[in-house]
Amino acid sequence: MPPIPPPTGGAPFDGSHPWALHPQVSLRPESFGALAYHFGTRRLSFLKSRRLLAVVESLADQPTGHDACRAAGVAADELEAYERALAALAESGMICRRVAS
Amino acid sequence: MGAPARVGRLVDRFERGLDAPICLTWELTYACNLACVHCLSSSGRRDPNELTTDECKAVIDEFERMQIFYVNIGGGEPTVRADFWELVDYATAHHVGVKFSTNGSRITAGVAARLAASDYVDVQISLDGASAEVNDAVRGTGSFATAVVAMGRLADAGFSGFKLSVVVTRHNVAQLDALNELADRHGAQLRLTRLRPSGRGADVWGELHPTPDQQRALYDWLVEHGEDVLTGDSFFHLAGYGGPLPGLNLCGAGRVVCLVDPVGDVYACPFAIHDAFLAGNVRSPGGFARVWRHSELFTELRRPQSAGACASCGHYDACRGGCMAAKFFTGLPLDGPDPECVLGHGRNSPAARGETALPRPSPDHSSRPRRVAVAMLPRRPGRACDESPLAASALGPRPR
Numbered sequence: 001m002p003p004i005p006p007p008t009g010g011a012p013f014d015g016s017h018p019w020a021l022h023p024q025v026s027l028r029p030e031s032f033g034a035l036a037y038h039f040g041t042r043r044l045s046f047l048k049s050r051r052l053l054a055v056v057e058s059l060a061d062q063p064t065g066h067d068a069c070r071a072a073g074v075a076a077d078e079l080e081a082y083e084r085a086l087a088a089l090a091e092s093g094m095i096c097r098r099v100a101s
Numbered sequence: 102m103g104a105p106a107r108v109g110r111l112v113d114r115f116e117r118g119l120d121a122p123i124c125l126t127w128e129l130t131y132a133c134n135l136a137c138v139h140c141l142s143s144s145g146r147r148d149p150n151e152l153t154t155d156e157c158k159a160v161i162d163e164f165e166r167m168q169i170f171y172v173n174i175g176g177g178e179p180t181v182r183a184d185f186w187e188l189v190d191y192a193t194a195h196h197v198g199v200k201f202s203t204n205g206s207r208i209t210a211g212v213a214a215r216l217a218a219s220d221y222v223d224v225q226i227s228l229d230g231a232s233a234e235v236n237d238a239v240r241g242t243g244s245f246a247t248a249v250v251a252m253g254r255l256a257d258a259g260f261s262g263f264k265l266s267v268v269v270t271r272h273n274v275a276q277l278d279a280l281n282e283l284a285d286r287h288g289a290q291l292r293l294t295r296l297r298p299s300g301r302g303a304d305v306w307g308e309l310h311p312t313p314d315q316q317r318a319l320y321d322w323l324v325e326h327g328e329d330v331l332t333g334d335s336f337f338h339l340a341g342y343g344g345p346l347p348g349l350n351l352c353g354a355g356r357v358v359c360l361v362d363p364v365g366d367v368y369a370c371p372f373a374i375h376d377a378f379l380a381g382n383v384r385s386p387g388g389f390a391r392v393w394r395h396s397e398l399f400t401e402l403r404r405p406q407s408a409g410a411c412a413s414c415g416h417y418d419a420c421r422g423g424c425m426a427a428k429f430f431t432g433l434p435l436d437g438p439d440p441e442c443v444l445g446h447g448r449n450s451p452a453a454r455g456e457t458a459l460p461r462p463s464p465d466h467s468s469r470p471r472r473v474a475v476a477m478l479p480r481r482p483g484r485a486c487d488e489s490p491l492a493a494s495a496l497g498p499r500p501r
Binding site: 026028030031032035037039042044 | 114119120121123168170171196198220221223
């Protein structure tokens with residue numbers, strides 16, 4: 001299958017919208033967080049904490065990105081840091097906007 | 102907490118190993134229809150003891166359980182195995198991506214169409230020059246034409262983004278732009294890797310590895326092309342020129358990658374096919390998983406490594422002392438500089454001095470007699486201490 005180049009700029013992460021892990025991404029938990037491999041773009045990413053992994057895993061089940069963060073136990077003063085991490089994942093195509101909620 | 106922020110610390114974790122490789126190289130057969138002078142696996146003749154189809158499937162099942170994302174399948178020439186397509190299909194059906202290397206000789210139009218339609222399979226065409234003159238001197242008469250025909254078939258079948266994989270040598274380093282254009286013309290991506298003195302590479306290392314000036318030019322070219330050109334993390338030993346290139350920039354051997362060879366032997370790295378780097382065999386109880394997680398060799402590689410002679414050098418953080426295999430096969434100690442250290446600290450290797458008593462790769466499946474290393478000097482008087490290149494390192498010779 002020809003690799004699909006990542007969308008340049010990706011949809012910027014907006015936590016008030018619903019998100020999901022891209023269907024072509026495989027997540028592998030590790031002691032430090034997780035490895036994420038996108039079979040379409042062939043890109044490898046690192047999720048650097050178990051809590052971030054929990055956020056990403058719950059995205060599809062939560063109405064919004066912010067809800068996923070709260071459900072995973074992200075504190076209010078940590079939210080900005082998590083948004084930056086999720087923005088990086090969105091930019092590389094690892095997570096994508098969900099159409100329905 | 103996102104992807105690039107504090108990569109340094111994460112890389113330290115990788116040096117202590119992962120529960121499963123990120124990817125690994127799987128050489129399916131030692132058989133090959135070519136006889137490239139620098140073959141890292143000394144391939145040519147099939148080994149009588151190669152893994153059967155069922156044994157290969159059992160290994161794939163293990164890869165699936167360990168959630169290994171993809172395997173780099175090579176050889177020899179993997180497509181000469183009668184069960185090659187059966188195994189590729191089995192892997193992809195079991196969530197293991199396949200990237201396979203080939204000289205292109207079996208990429209028919211039908212095969213190209215099948216690959217273009219296939220999910221989770223990527224192809225790497227091997228070529229070592231932008232002209233038949235340069236390439237065929239290394240890979241044999243007609244090999245350039247074969248590879249270009251294969252590339253054309255892949256392009257015609259609509260398979261964009263396959264890889265053109267080139268081992269950088271003294272004679273093709275002037276052709277990097279031409280190789281990039283060749284890739285572009287076929288909708289492919291260029292991949293450059295480093296020549297190591299491994300397998301038959303040991304025989305031609307002296308005459309084929311880039312000169313220091315060429316190495317500098319290569320580094321600058323790689324920096325200029327950034328992430329457009331892949332490198333398989335081959336060139337982290339050049340980081341001393343001006344900073345790391347894209348990639349993990351560490352020796353992944355036994356930590357994030359390894360090799361499974363055609364008879365099921367597990368080595369730390371495809372460039373280190375030698376008893377000193379043999380961790381175990383997939384046919385043993387516990388299979389591949391046990392070897393990866395619990396072998397003595399890999400456990401040792403995952404301990405903090407000594408910088409040794411490089412400890413006082415400001416570049417060590419970036420270059421990590423270079424490539425273990427390159428040091429081993431040129432007779433250099435593992436806790437010291439790479440033979441191509443950018444500061445020249447490894448240039449006086451035993452190999453460079455014409456020593457003939459160097460480690461030889463353990464299995465040799467070459468079809469023809471090997472070329473003999475050029476210099477045959479009279480044997481020097483023995484040194485007072487052990488002549489083994491491993492004497493100074495934690496790795497001693499290992500019993501199988």
